[in-house]
Amino acid sequence: MIPTWWPVALSALLFGIGLFGLLSRRNAIAILMCIELMLNAANINLVAFSRAVTPQMLTGQVFAIFVMAIAAAEAAVGLAIVIALYRNRERIVVDEVDLLRW
Amino acid sequence: MNVTWEQAAFLAFGALTLSAALLVVFSRNLFHAALWLAATFTGVACIYVTLHAEFVAMSQMIVYVGAVAVLMLFAVFLTEDVVGQKSRRLRSAWVLALPVAVAVCAILLRWFSGYPWKPPVSDHATDTAGVIGIAFIQRYLFAFELTSVILLTALIGAILLAREEKA
Numbered sequence: 001m002i003p004t005w006w007p008v009a010l011s012a013l014l015f016g017i018g019l020f021g022l023l024s025r026r027n028a029i030a031i032l033m034c035i036e037l038m039l040n041a042a043n044i045n046l047v048a049f050s051r052a053v054t055p056q057m058l059t060g061q062v063f064a065i066f067v068m069a070i071a072a073a074e075a076a077v078g079l080a081i082v083i084a085l086y087r088n089r090e091r092i093v094v095d096e097v098d099l100l101r102w
Numbered sequence: 103m104n105v106t107w108e109q110a111a112f113l114a115f116g117a118l119t120l121s122a123a124l125l126v127v128f129s130r131n132l133f134h135a136a137l138w139l140a141a142t143f144t145g146v147a148c149i150y151v152t153l154h155a156e157f158v159a160m161s162q163m164i165v166y167v168g169a170v171a172v173l174m175l176f177a178v179f180l181t182e183d184v185v186g187q188k189s190r191r192l193r194s195a196w197v198l199a200l201p202v203a204v205a206v207c208a209i210l211l212r213w214f215s216g217y218p219w220k221p222p223v224s225d226h227a228t229d230t231a232g233v234i235g236i237a238f239i240q241r242y243l244f245a246f247e248l249t250s251v252i253l254l255t256a257l258i259g260a261i262l263l264a265r266e267e268k269a
Contacts, residue, residue, distance in 0.1 A: 002112050004219040007153060009211060010116045014123055016207030021127035023199030024192045029132060029177050033139050036170060037123055040146050043162075047155045052219065055226035061158050062237045068165050069249045073256030075170045079177040080263035086181040087266075095193060 007048035015041035028085065028092040032078045039071045112152040119145030132178045140171035157230040 018037030025031050043064045050060025086092050105113075122141040129135045143166035150159035193199075227233045238246045 001106070001222055001224070002109055002152060004222055005214055005217075006109075006112060006116075007149065008214045008219070010119070010149070012207055012210035012214060013120055015210065016203045017120070017123045017127055019206055020196075020199055020203035023202060024196035025127070026193050027132060029174060029181065030126075030135055033126055033135060033174060036139065036166070037126065037142065040143065040166070043158075044146060044149060047150055047153050047158055050155070051153055051222045051226060055223045056233075058155075058227055058230060058233045058237065061155050061230065062234055062242055064155070064158050065161055065234065065238075066242075066245060066249055068161055069253060072165055072170055073253055075173055076260040077256050077263070079173055080260035082177055083180055083264045092181050 004048055004052045007044050011041040011044040011048070014038075014044065026093045026095060028082045028094055028097075029079070031094065032075060032082070035078075036071060036075065039067060039074075043067050108152055112149065115145050115148040115152065119149060133175070136171060136174040136178050139174060140167050143167045143171060154226055154228075155230060157234050 015038050018034045018041060021034030021037065022031055025034060046060040046064045046067065048060075050058050050064075054060065082092050085097065089097065091097075119142055122138045122145055125138040126135050126142060129138060143162060147159045147162040147167070150156075150162060
């Protein structure tokens with residue numbers, strides 16, 4: 001039996017790695033990858049809680065599936081934006097896309 | 103301390119997941135980063151199996167490894183010159199990002215370690231696909247239908263955004 005805090009600690013570490021990448025990577029695709037890492041960390045938590053709190057109804061696992069669907073939609077739209085950006089600017093480095101910056 | 107097979111598998115897959123995630127963040131070549139992302143997703147799917155969430159693990163393999171990671175690979179192919187990586191991979195602000203990420207991580211771990219977690223129960227549902235399917239068509243029917251609408255909207259939006267404009 002795996003104690004509940006193991007997956008929770010793993011999820012915190014994965015979230016930290018994703019957060020660091022999100023704040024520090026320059027390439028837009030790499031930033032989207034790091035967002036996926038953070039969403040996965042949230043999903044690990046949901047599955048772990050589902051095992052401890054609602055083991056018969058599996059509410060956490062149902063929510064994990066919902067998060068997965070939203071993450072897939074986010075990845076599709078995000079990558080479409082990146083490709084449109086590349087088509088217009090030839091670069092997808094986020095520091096250089098500062099059209100709306102004051 | 104006795105470590106059961108289940109716990110040993112969890113620790114091994116957890117280490118695999120974390121190291122693959124670190125490689126996603128730190129690999130210079132974006133193509134390699136996308137492949138390590140697929141490895142991370144696979145590791146998380148194995149974690150789900152050790153947590154007795156078989157249906158979520160299979161969905162993870164199909165949706166993340168099969169769709170999202172491949173989508174990332176396609177985007178890398180379409181935008182970056184994969185061979186010549188001339189640009190820096192990290193922004194200069196990474197010296198600020200590192201303490202922020204470490205602090206968030208430390209705060210989360212500190213809260214989590216102090217919280218009295220409920221131990222996992224042994225009489226969990228074994229037919230996960232059945233239970234989740236019934237939950238989708240009964241209790242969460244509205245959210246389920248709403249999710250399909252969101253997916254359709256995202257599909258149309260992605261096509262509209264990425265379409266080549268012929269004018």
